[in-house]
Amino acid sequence: VPEINGEWPAAVRVTLPVVADAVIVLAVSVFWSRKGPVRKSNSSNNHDVSANLDNLRGS
Numbered sequence: 001v002p003e004i005n006g007e008w009p010a011a012v013r014v015t016l017p018v019v020a021d022a023v024i025v026l027a028v029s030v031f032w033s034r035k036g037p038v039r040k041s042n043s044s045n046n047h048d049v050s051a052n053l054d055n056l057r058g059s
Contacts, residue, residue: 021053024053025053028052
């Protein structure tokens with residue numbers, strides 16, 4: 001990414017992880033929704049996905 005000014009790289013550093021998380025969450029949600037008959041509420045699934053992402057990151 002070319003450094004146009006000080007703000008642009010910072011914006012990219014903030015935005016890319018958020019976009020990546022959204023893509024991962026969406027992919028995992030679709031994968032699990034197609035995987036089998038077991039279904040939880042959306043809020044429960046979202047919480048589990050968030051916890052799993054945090055665990056993968058080691059945060």
